[in-house]
Each structure stands twice: as structure tokens, then as C-alpha cells.
Amino acid sequence: MNHSDFSELDLTSLLSLSFSTSINELHTRLSELGFGDIRPVHGFMFKCMTPNGATGIELAEYLGITKQAVSKMVDYLEKRGYVNKQPHPTDKRGKIIILTERGWLVVKAKENILNELEQRWIGNIGAERLQMLKEDLKRIVYETNEGNIPSMFRPVW
Amino acid sequence: MNHSDFSELDLTSLLSLSFSTSINELHTRLSELGFGDIRPVHGFMFKCMTPNGATGIELAEYLGITKQAVSKMVDYLEKRGYVNKQPHPTDKRGKIIILTERGWLVVKAKENILNELEQRWIGNIGAERLQMLKEDLKRIVYETNEGNIPSMFRPVW
DNA sequence: GAAATATAGTCAACTTGATTGACTACATTC
DNA sequence: GAATGTAGTCAATCAAGTTGACTATATTTC
Numbered sequence: 001m002n003h004s005d006f007s008e009l010d011l012t013s014l015l016s017l018s019f020s021t022s023i024n025e026l027h028t029r030l031s032e033l034g035f036g037d038i039r040p041v042h043g044f045m046f047k048c049m050t051p052n053g054a055t056g057i058e059l060a061e062y063l064g065i066t067k068q069a070v071s072k073m074v075d076y077l078e079k080r081g082y083v084n085k086q087p088h089p090t091d092k093r094g095k096i097i098i099l100t101e102r103g104w105l106v107v108k109a110k111e112n113i114l115n116e117l118e119q120r121w122i123g124n125i126g127a128e129r130l131q132m133l134k135e136d137l138k139r140i141v142y143e144t145n146e147g148n149i150p151s152m153f154r155p156v157w
Numbered sequence: 158m159n160h161s162d163f164s165e166l167d168l169t170s171l172l173s174l175s176f177s178t179s180i181n182e183l184h185t186r187l188s189e190l191g192f193g194d195i196r197p198v199h200g201f202m203f204k205c206m207t208p209n210g211a212t213g214i215e216l217a218e219y220l221g222i223t224k225q226a227v228s229k230m231v232d233y234l235e236k237r238g239y240v241n242k243q244p245h246p247t248d249k250r251g252k253i254i255i256l257t258e259r260g261w262l263v264v265k266a267k268e269n270i271l272n273e274l275e276q277r278w279i280g281n282i283g284a285e286r287l288q289m290l291k292e293d294l295k296r297i298v299y300e301t302n303e304g305n306i307p308s309m310f311r312p313v314w
Numbered sequence: 315g316a317a318a319t320a321t322a323g324t325c326a327a328c329t330t331g332a333t334t335g336a337c338t339a340c341a342t343t344c
Numbered sequence: 345g346a347a348t349g350t351a352g353t354c355a356a357t358c359a360a361g362t363t364g365a366c367t368a369t370a371t372t373t374c
Contacts, residue, residue, distance in 0.1 A: 010271050011278070011287075012183065013204075014294040015176040021301045022169045041331095047170075057351065069332055071353065093340045093351045114167050121168070124300045125293045130168075133293050136282045137171040143281045144178045198360095214322065226361055228324065250322040250369045 022117055029113045035106050037080055045073065046082075046099060046107050053098035055088065082106065179274055186270045192263050194237055202230065203239075203256060203264050210255035212245065239263065 009017070023040050030038055041063065048054050048062040056074065060067040074097055077083045082103040088094030099107065122130050166174070180197050187195055198220065205211050205219040213231065217224040231254055234240045239260040245251030256264065279287050 009295070011275055011291055011294075012176070012179045012271055014291060014298065015172055015179065017298045018294045019169070019172040019176050021298050022172065025301065026169065055351075065331090066333065067352070068334085068354090072331080088351085091341075091351075093338095095352075114169055118168055120301075121297050124296055129289065129293055132286065133290055134168055134171060136286055136290050137168075137175045138166070139281055140278050141171065141174045141178050144182065144277075212322075222360095223362065224323070225325090225363085229360080245322085248322075248370075250367095252323075 022114075025117060026110065026113050030106065030109060033109055035109065038082070038106055042073070042077060042082070043106075043110055045070075045077075046103060046110075049083070049097060049099055049103075050107060053086070053096040055094050055096060059097065077103075179271075182274060183267065183270050187263065187266060190266055192266065195239070195263055199230070199234060199239070200263075200267055202227075202234075203260060203267075206240070206254060206256055206260075207264060210243070210253040212251050212253060216254065234260075 026043075027038070027040060030036070044063060045059055048059055054062070056067050056070050059074075060070045063070065074083060074085065078085065081100055083097050084100055085095045085097055088096050118130065125133070183200075184195070184197060187193070201220060202216055205216055211219070213224050213227050216231075217227045220227065231240060231242065235242065238257055240254050241257055242252045242254055245253050275287065282290070
């Protein structure tokens with residue numbers, strides 16, 4: 001098999017490749033900024049925490065993993081200064097996990113890098129095509145999931 | 158955070174979502190056909206083995222994992238009747254891993270399902286737009302990796 | 315052509331990121 | 345107020361990968 005031949009790639013492989021490509025670049029850049037201990041899954045957690053924090057259960061549902069797994073991740077991130085646990089305002093069982101200043105730095109850096117990536121893509125295929133691409137992907141995801149966002153907000157196998 | 162709001166999704170999230178969506182559907186369907194023991198990574202292995210088989214090292218490079226990990230996967234797949242190991246024709250150290258008939262059944266089924274998926278997407282966004290989408294994604298992947306296919310042919314985090 | 319080095323694959327031990335199950339404390343329902 | 349449900353934690357386990365050590369064969373170098 002010839003690995004540098006793109007022509008036979010089906011759409012699913014293309015989606016896989018383009019996703020890997022961007023997530024790899026994102027995290028290489030984050031590493032260079034001193035956030036080498038942030039994994040892709042953390043980025044998705046942060047997204048769920050913005051702007052007002054989230055409970056463990058919310059994170060677990062969002063990521064499609066168990067609350068125990070979330071608990072470990074939160075400990076990991078707390079130890080490294082990215083998040084804090086706060087008591088839930090109304091539910092004494094619950095905790096709210098919020099971003100620290102350092103956590104927000106990652107979120108901002110991530111946004112900047114992704115914007116840059118999109119700009120480069122605009123350079124490759126043009127702004128209208130990029131807009132179309134986004135719309136089409138949204139539509140495909142939306143239709144395939146019958147209007148519901150997929151429960152597993154996280155590509156894993 | 159409102160999980161059913163698509164509008165703010167950046168391109169990377171969209172790529173992630175659309176990839177998950179299709180890979181999930183693919184493997185749900187494969188499960189229904191009795192291939193529930195096939196994981197996404199196996200599909201990528203099979204692709205590397207077609208049509209004439211591959212050595213362990215080739216698979217390892219293709220997937221971006223160690224040869225030991227490949228060895229385990231091959232054992233797993235051999236035990237379940239999807240692949241066979243054959244002595245390498247010229248190199249007595251080497252083995253060639255080839256698909257069995259059952260392995261080919263999976264490959265065919267996969268192709269059918271992915272084609273069906275693409276047809277449904279054509280129903281959603283039209284054939285020209287799908288063609289453009291594929292071209293744009295190819296271009297993006299190609300440019301970002303400077304003409305080389307990414308070594309890690311496999312989305313993992 | 316023999317010695318040195320490199321490569322394909324295996325075996326075993328370990329790491330990591332997840333899981334399941336059992337438990338505590340608080341909330342909700344009846 | 346009692347029964348049931350829910351948020352989070354602790355501990356044990358699992359699964360998919362890793363690293364390191366090894367054998368057998370190939371290739372290079374002198």
C-alpha cells in the first residue's frame with residue numbers, strides 16, 4: 001500500500017486525518033507554551049467548564065466517560081493548577097469545578113491557535129469554501145444525530 | 158453550557174464530532190452484522206493489509222504504534238479468525254499478515270456502510286458540496302503536513 | 315568470508331486511562 | 345419520616361498501549 005496516495009481516501013478517513021492533524025498541531029503548540037501536561041481531553045473538559053464551571057457529573061456526561069474517570073482528571077488538573085473545586089451553591093453533595101487563571105490561559109491560547117489554524121486553512125482553500133465546509137459538517141453531524149448533539153463529545157476508540 | 162447549540166463550534170470540534178459520528182455509526186452497523194469484536198483501529202489495520210498483506214513493522218509504522226502492540230492486535234485478530242500469519246517469502250525473520258475470508262467480509266461490509274453513509278450525506282448537502290468537502294479536507298491535510306501523509310494514521314489521544 | 319551491526323518478531327513487566335463495585339453524605343419523593 | 349435517588353470518593357481491576365531484554369535472521373564492513 002502506498003501511504004502517500006491520498007486519492008483513495010474515503011470521507012471517514014479524511015475526517016480522521018484532518019482531525020488528527022489539527023489536534024496534533026494544537027497540542028504541539030500548547031506544549032511550546034508550557035502546557036505540555038494538557039491532553040486533548042482536557043481541552044474538551046475546559047470547554048464544558050466555561051464560563052461558569054461544571055459539576056463532575058456534567059463533565060462525565062459531556063465527555064461520555066464515568067464520573068470516576070472525571071474525578072481523576074480533575075485531581076490531575078487541580079494538582080497542576082488548572083482548575084479548582086468549589087462547593088456547589090445549593091447542593092451540599094455537589095462540587096463545581098472551575099478554571100483557575102492558569103486554566104483560562106490555556107483556553108485563550110487554544111482559541112488563538114485554532115483561529116490561526118483556521119486562517120491558514122482560509123489561505124489554502126479560501127474563506128467561502130471554509131465557511132461552506134463548516135456549514136456542511138454541522139449539517140452532517142446534525143442530521144446524523146437527528147438534531148441531538150452526540151452524547152460522546154469525544155473521539156475515542 | 159448548552160450542549161445542543163452547534164453554532165459556536167470551531168472547525169476542530171466539528172471535525173472531531175463528524176469523525177466520531179461516522180465511526181460510531183460504522184461500528185454499530187458492523188456489530189449488528191456480527192463483527193462486534195472489531196474495533197476502529199482494526200479497520201485501519203485491514204486497510205494497510207489490503208490487498209497483499211503487510212508485515213508487523215509496516216502495520217506499526219502505519220498506525221503509529223509499537224510493533225509489540227501490533228503483535229498483540231494480530232494475535233487477537235488471528236484468534237477470532239480475521240487474519241493469518243504467513244512466512245515472509247524472502248525474509249526468514251519476517252511474517253506477512255493477511256486477511257482471511259472472514260477478514261475480507263469485514264472490509265467489504267465496511268466499504269458498503271461507508272458508501273451508504275456518503276450517500277446519506279449527499280442527500281443532506283448534495284453531491285457537489287460533498288465533492289468539495291472531500292477536496293478541501295484533502296487539501297488541508299496535504300498542506301498542513303507538507304505533502305507527507307501524517308505518520309500517525311490514527312486519531313488517538 | 316567472518317565479524318559487527320541492524321532488523322523482524324516475541325516475551326515479560328509495567329504504565330496509563332479508563333472501568334466496575336462498594337460506600338458516604340446529602341436530596342427528593344412518597 | 346422512611347424509602348429511594350444522586351454527587352462524589354475509594355479501591356480493585358481491566359485494556360491497550362509502552363519499554364526493555366531477547367532470539368533469529370539479514371546486511372554491512374573490513
